[in-house]
Amino acid sequence: MDEKKNDSAGATEIAAAAKYEKWKQNGVALRAFFYILGTHVFAGFVWLLFHLGQQAQK
Secondary structure: OHHHHHHHHHHHHHHHHHHHHHHHHHHHHHHHHHHHHHHHHHHHHHHHHHHHHHHOOO
């Protein structure tokens, strides 16, 4: 009986660890998405500055 209890406790711990790892992976993916998005927004802003500077009357 104790052996079954230990098996289920071990399975619960494994499931909790797997859930935590999935949560960490989602966090990394979300962070990477925002970093990439932010970099593109910044690059677009720099491009806009160059474009507007080129169009300005001198």
